Amino acid sequence: MVNSSINSMIILSIVITLVMFSGCTENNGGQPQDDDNNSNNAQFIHGNAVVENIDIMILESFPVQVMVKAAGYLPDGCTKIDNVTTSREGNTFTIGITTIRPADAICTQAIAPFEESIPLNVLGLRAGTYNVTVNTVSDSFELHMDNAITEDFNGSNMELKTGDIFYINLNENPTTGFSWQMNTTDGLVVVSDEYIAPDTGLVGAGGVHEWEMRAVAPGTQQVTAVYRRSWEDVTGDEQIFGFTIEVV
Numbered sequence: 001m002v003n004s005s006i007n008s009m010i011i012l013s014i015v016i017t018l019v020m021f022s023g024c025t026e027n028n029g030g031q032p033q034d035d036d037n038n039s040n041n042a043q044f045i046h047g048n049a050v051v052e053n054i055d056i057m058i059l060e061s062f063p064v065q066v067m068v069k070a071a072g073y074l075p076d077g078c079t080k081i082d083n084v085t086t087s088r089e090g091n092t093f094t095i096g097i098t099t100i101r102p103a104d105a106i107c108t109q110a111i112a113p114f115e116e117s118i119p120l121n122v123l124g125l126r127a128g129t130y131n132v133t134v135n136t137v138s139d140s141f142e143l144h145m146d147n148a149i150t151e152d153f154n155g156s157n158m159e160l161k162t163g164d165i166f167y168i169n170l171n172e173n174p175t176t177g178f179s180w181q182m183n184t185t186d187g188l189v190v191v192s193d194e195y196i197a198p199d200t201g202l203v204g205a206g207g208v209h210e211w212e213m214r215a216v217a218p219g220t221q222q223v224t225a226v227y228r229r230s231w232e233d234v235t236g237d238e239q240i241f242g243f244t245i246e247v248v
């Protein structure tokens with residue numbers, strides 16, 4: 001009987017030890033702890049919004065402004081618009097609309113319509129046809145005339161992405177001896193530079209000086225120009241043109 005009691009006590013001690021050891025190796029209701037990244041990733045579900053149609057509006061202004069209105073739906077009451085991104089390559093604008101929802105949320109299953117208004121940066125673009133794709137829906141619009149930067153943009157600011165091309169058109173009359181002396185910071189390069197004579201037979205009529213430029217480096221960039229005769233000293237009374245570009 002003594003040996004039986006001793007054996008029972010030994011078995012009970014082993015069971016208690018195993019239970020205590022098991023409790024020390026589990027957290028949060030017996031689930032192993034994840035690292036922060038895995039835990040954060042598991043909290044949300046990311047996706048692309050369902051876009052049903054887009055409407056491209058050209059606003060009556062100069063420079064011309066273009067707005068894209070995208071309409072679609074979200075699959076449930078917990079899904080929200082997360083981010084809207086816009087990029088341009090050549091004559092094609094690409095817009096991405098993404099969504100986010102809590103992974104473990106209990107949501108209403110009714111779809112929810114949404115509408116997003118997205119401006120396009122068309123300042124400084126040539127006349128022509130431009131394509132727009134928002135997620136899986138595409139359309140196009142046409143600029144009937146160059147949307148070039150002119151003297152009216154003096155002192156203003158604009159934002160471009162690295163690699164974007166833009167155009168500057170300034171009135172110039174070389175017959176008077178005056179011409180624009182253009183300077184830019186290192187993040188901008190001049191692709192082409194030409195004087196365009198007027199389409200008229202009038203002697204001494206002025207034309208337009210056009211620069212094609214490309215943004216090549218991120219940061220705050222400057223365009224400055226002085227309208228002067230090259231052989232005369234700078235007096236401070238010259239016509240000045242300039243603006244700032246934030247390149248991202």
